[in-house]
Amino acid sequence: MDIPATGAWRPDMPTAQRRFHTVLGDGRIFALEGGGHLDQVTIAYETWGNLDDSVSNAVLVCHALTGDAHAAGPSGAGQPTDGWWNDLIGPGKAIDTDRFFVVCANVLGGCQGTTGPASPHPADGQPYGSRFPVVSVRDMVRTQAALADHLGIDTWLSIVGGSMGGMQVLEWAVMFPHRLRSMINIASAASASPLQIGWSQIGRLAIALDPGWRGGDYYDAAVGEGPHRGLMLARRLAQIHYRSDESLHMRFGRSTVDRLDTFALWDRFQVEGYLDHHGQKLARRFDANSYLILNKAMDLHDVGRGRGGVAAAVSRIRCRSLVLSVDSDMLYTPRQQEELVGLLRASNLEVDHETIRSAHGHDGFLIEFDQLEPLVGDFLDEQLKG
Amino acid sequence: MDIPATGAWRPDMPTAQRRFHTVLGDGRIFALEGGGHLDQVTIAYETWGNLDDSVSNAVLVCHALTGDAHAAGPSGAGQPTDGWWNDLIGPGKAIDTDRFFVVCANVLGGCQGTTGPASPHPADGQPYGSRFPVVSVRDMVRTQAALADHLGIDTWLSIVGGSMGGMQVLEWAVMFPHRLRSMINIASAASASPLQIGWSQIGRLAIALDPGWRGGDYYDAAVGEGPHRGLMLARRLAQIHYRSDESLHMRFGRSTVDRLDTFALWDRFQVEGYLDHHGQKLARRFDANSYLILNKAMDLHDVGRGRGGVAAAVSRIRCRSLVLSVDSDMLYTPRQQEELVGLLRASNLEVDHETIRSAHGHDGFLIEFDQLEPLVGDFLDEQLKG
Numbered sequence: 001m002d003i004p005a006t007g008a009w010r011p012d013m014p015t016a017q018r019r020f021h022t023v024l025g026d027g028r029i030f031a032l033e034g035g036g037h038l039d040q041v042t043i044a045y046e047t048w049g050n051l052d053d054s055v056s057n058a059v060l061v062c063h064a065l066t067g068d069a070h071a072a073g074p075s076g077a078g079q080p081t082d083g084w085w086n087d088l089i090g091p092g093k094a095i096d097t098d099r100f101f102v103v104c105a106n107v108l109g110g111c112q113g114t115t116g117p118a119s120p121h122p123a124d125g126q127p128y129g130s131r132f133p134v135v136s137v138r139d140m141v142r143t144q145a146a147l148a149d150h151l152g153i154d155t156w157l158s159i160v161g162g163s164m165g166g167m168q169v170l171e172w173a174v175m176f177p178h179r180l181r182s183m184i185n186i187a188s189a190a191s192a193s194p195l196q197i198g199w200s201q202i203g204r205l206a207i208a209l210d211p212g213w214r215g216g217d218y219y220d221a222a223v224g225e226g227p228h229r230g231l232m233l234a235r236r237l238a239q240i241h242y243r244s245d246e247s248l249h250m251r252f253g254r255s256t257v258d259r260l261d262t263f264a265l266w267d268r269f270q271v272e273g274y275l276d277h278h279g280q281k282l283a284r285r286f287d288a289n290s291y292l293i294l295n296k297a298m299d300l301h302d303v304g305r306g307r308g309g310v311a312a313a314v315s316r317i318r319c320r321s322l323v324l325s326v327d328s329d330m331l332y333t334p335r336q337q338e339e340l341v342g343l344l345r346a347s348n349l350e351v352d353h354e355t356i357r358s359a360h361g362h363d364g365f366l367i368e369f370d371q372l373e374p375l376v377g378d379f380l381d382e383q384l385k386g
Numbered sequence: 387m388d389i390p391a392t393g394a395w396r397p398d399m400p401t402a403q404r405r406f407h408t409v410l411g412d413g414r415i416f417a418l419e420g421g422g423h424l425d426q427v428t429i430a431y432e433t434w435g436n437l438d439d440s441v442s443n444a445v446l447v448c449h450a451l452t453g454d455a456h457a458a459g460p461s462g463a464g465q466p467t468d469g470w471w472n473d474l475i476g477p478g479k480a481i482d483t484d485r486f487f488v489v490c491a492n493v494l495g496g497c498q499g500t501t502g503p504a505s506p507h508p509a510d511g512q513p514y515g516s517r518f519p520v521v522s523v524r525d526m527v528r529t530q531a532a533l534a535d536h537l538g539i540d541t542w543l544s545i546v547g548g549s550m551g552g553m554q555v556l557e558w559a560v561m562f563p564h565r566l567r568s569m570i571n572i573a574s575a576a577s578a579s580p581l582q583i584g585w586s587q588i589g590r591l592a593i594a595l596d597p598g599w600r601g602g603d604y605y606d607a608a609v610g611e612g613p614h615r616g617l618m619l620a621r622r623l624a625q626i627h628y629r630s631d632e633s634l635h636m637r638f639g640r641s642t643v644d645r646l647d648t649f650a651l652w653d654r655f656q657v658e659g660y661l662d663h664h665g666q667k668l669a670r671r672f673d674a675n676s677y678l679i680l681n682k683a684m685d686l687h688d689v690g691r692g693r694g695g696v697a698a699a700v701s702r703i704r705c706r707s708l709v710l711s712v713d714s715d716m717l718y719t720p721r722q723q724e725e726l727v728g729l730l731r732a733s734n735l736e737v738d739h740e741t742i743r744s745a746h747g748h749d750g751f752l753i754e755f756d757q758l759e760p761l762v763g764d765f766l767d768e769q770l771k772g
Binding site for chain 1: 419420421422520522577578579580581583584585587588590591592595596597615616619622623626631634635637638639640646647648649650651654655656657658661678679682685686688691716719721
């Protein structure tokens, strides 16, 4: 049934060969949209390529829920995974590091170097745990804007991201209309739908149901294992929604892990083994509290909140857009990108909307590089020329 | 966040005003398809209307996962819910109890009167709990066939059911081709898909993650609460899949239970409150072990298992069919009913396939009575005449 994760994520795992920047608000605290604050914020980021003299070739890449700053490059010491967009970022690739200066930062609330629930609280040096405040996508974007200041980048040539990354892209365009010349928004939404919120809630409750969660204060290894089983369960659920009925059907059918001779309650079909595998994989590299905080940030995502609605918010945007859908996406349904495109066009903005044909659902934006490469590459080429 | 269920289901809840029949296999044990056996099987059932002299007007209604024998009639003592198909079964309704003799039995493994995990084990009088064996849809159907023998019904005019009920309907048609003249199969499938199995696994693991589950042996109130939180979580997940992106979007949008002023981690959107409500409601009337056993039975559903595949199995069928899809069903996708219809037609069987137009997803078969009433009513009329 439920296999304990070995070598699960711990707060003392070595960090990658990243660069760090410490961000603070004007009042020396970083006040958050939801009412909380942080006394110190450190952002982990990576860069590729060189910033040109006119500071006109900078591209910001925003990562999705369980991504991190390591968008490109190999895995290695303290770097648990290969670059999550290796196929798209690199010399001669769509996001061409020979021509662009590419930046990717781990989001606020994450667990790969940027301040998050596992970071030490300045007051006592112990992990925040349950003390970590709710953050919003807007808070994430404000830390990225501070990083842009630090790097001397006033205006991005483009800001690019899918899923939760696309939420950041959109908030950038609304919060800082003159700081980006274009955006590429992939398989994302102007606001989280009740379907997404419902699934998200179930993942969060699965973590909270795990006795190892301890209300969020589980970092002391002496008190026991963390909520790995709950996190694995949340990931299994997400993993289904990243794929599609068709892709699971084609790949697994009704084949079984255990021989279907006699039936035991916890004997597994292949699809169950697949979900177990993805659950374990995440538990080895991700912090359950970050999962809670970032899922909540996504649920709260609504570009229209406090701005008189989505249409009024989108009317602030000034840049060109490329919006991409995946036709089989059941998590960020094409309805949501159509809504966004409609809002952009209603504001007389120039927007290209293309649909990736894929059996693989939401994960199409991490799989269908044959289609992504020319769409993203050509769009960025145009921005560089234009 | 997670509200404990008050007045949750207990094995000593009073049973409804049902009738009971004790089934035993030839060897005085009931041997199960999966290798286990039961020493005693009692079936709880209800009937409506009168069996005619020629025994030609009997209709069997098969219930879905959390349904029971109480398909029609009011709630009352020991009967926690109104009849789940009240709108379809009754005098003058589609399944007209003035003309048909209607039977509905609680499934094997259930918790509303038929032998299940909470029933006393004959050896020691204590609940089966973890000792309850895996059952299959075929096992359920064999208990229903024994009940039909007991009632003197050799041939059903029709067997009708949706979802897990449709799985039973199909197995009836394959296992006992000459014991039914027609079937109505609604929002169901020839076999469970990996998508359904994946979601089902997550629901089961949520129950197992609840410390109150205790490996399945939680019935003694003295040892603590049962796995209500885990069951509630499983139900929340199922409830989403019974609906659709569109219906949740239309009904809830992004409205909140708690005021969206400051953001707390466990503040809720309306859709979360809705899922909480459905979780609690189920925990008050359903046994978590039955939920595990019946979900496993559904995952194992494959009409082709041990019969040379689905096509060979379906070729055994002799009756007419009405197959119904719900266009927005994401759990039992129209693809699955199309597959079944294709198999039936390939066997030169007479089959009507109709699609219910609904925003409500899978639950359309419990909601769209304006469409169901004429489809089911006209089909049954024809069978009575023909």
